[in-house]
Amino acid sequence: MTDQKINLLTNSSFERKADISRIALVQSDIILGEPKKNREKFERLMEQAVSSAEKPDLIVLPELWNTGYALQTIDKLADPEGEESRTWLSTFAKRHGVYVVGGSVAEKRSGKVYNTMLLFNRLGEELGSYSKIHLFRLMEEEKHLTPGDQKVTFDLGGVTAGAAICYDIRFPELARSLALKGAKLLIVAAEWPHPRLHHWRTLLMARAIENQMYVIGCNRIGTSGSDSFFGHSMIIDPWGEIVAEGGEEEGIISGEIDLSLVDRVRNQIPVFTDRRPSLYEL
Ligand SMILES: NC(=O)CCC(=O)C(=O)O
Numbered sequence: 001m002t003d004q005k006i007n008l009l010t011n012s013s014f015e016r017k018a019d020i021s022r023i024a025l026v027q028s029d030i031i032l033g034e035p036k037k038n039r040e041k042f043e044r045l046m047e048q049a050v051s052s053a054e055k056p057d058l059i060v061l062p063e064l065w066n067t068g069y070a071l072q073t074i075d076k077l078a079d080p081e082g083e084e085s086r087t088w089l090s091t092f093a094k095r096h097g098v099y100v101v102g103g104s105v106a107e108k109r110s111g112k113v114y115n116t117m118l119l120f121n122r123l124g125e126e127l128g129s130y131s132k133i134h135l136f137r138l139m140e141e142e143k144h145l146t147p148g149d150q151k152v153t154f155d156l157g158g159v160t161a162g163a164a165i166c167y168d169i170r171f172p173e174l175a176r177s178l179a180l181k182g183a184k185l186l187i188v189a190a191e192w193p194h195p196r197l198h199h200w201r202t203l204l205m206a207r208a209i210e211n212q213m214y215v216i217g218c219n220r221i222g223t224s225g226s227d228s229f230f231g232h233s234m235i236i237d238p239w240g241e242i243v244a245e246g247g248e249e250e251g252i253i254s255g256e257i258d259l260s261l262v263d264r265v266r267n268q269i270p271v272f273t274d275r276r277p278s279l280y281e282l
Contacts, residue, residue: 019157094124
């Protein structure tokens with residue numbers, strides 16, 4: 001650990017502990033086009049996460065966790081108004097008194113299909129939703145899905161969190177604008193395949209360092225068509241250090257975060273004070 005990091009850690013103690021500190025990322029394969037089977041699979045893993053000795057405050061799932069990239073049939077598979085997914089995620093959150101970020105699901109609204117993240121608090125109440133705004137052409141998302149048109153922050157147990165889905169992390173403007181809206185935590189749901197592991201890790205770390213915020217990324221494993229997904233779900237602190245990182249196997253990636261570190265890092269290197277936004281406009 002660097003001297004600077006030790007400094008930041010020792011200045012800690014007086015701040016109120018946030019409602020969120022223990023995080024569990026559910027890293028699993030996804031069965032293509034089988035929402036019911038995926039719900040069963042994820043429920044088993046989520047149950048495993050909440051029954052561990054270190055019960056998590058927040059559980060995060062990957063992108064399109066109940067259908068995978070079944071884009072050819074997504075119009076039929078998509079959940080009308082996300083109702084079934086909402087009920088299922090909310091029930092789990094309430095039953096276990098845990099915050100749940102339901103990765104993302106294919107949600108049908110007004111005849112269009114969106115790639116939508118759903119968030120619930122410990123009472124099972126929906127905190128909000130975010131529909132992916134940058135669709136990934138390499139996987140032909142733009143041919144089957146409609147992009148969302150709003151960036152979103154959520155109040156997650158007293159801390160502001162921003163949402164991003166997979167390809168979104170290639171757009172530093174999004175993470176920066178979420179940080180400017182108060183986000184201290186960026187939650188990323190993903191289906192990110194080989195051979196771009198280096199991009200995934202570097203981009204997540206860059207978003208954490210440049211915005212001095214926690215970045216939590218949950219990625220799937222397994223294969224789908226010609227894509228092979230590497231997992232490596234990660235929790236990264238606002239100093240860019242890795243708190244937890246998975247390998248390529250199924251499992252729960254757990255780690256503890258201390259949200260007061262965000263302010264300490266931002267005070268140590270005042271990036272948000274030193275910005276020159278008027279010079280960045282094109
Ligand atoms: N599901 C996605 O958005 C994949 C993004 C991706 O793989 C990338 O390289 O970007």
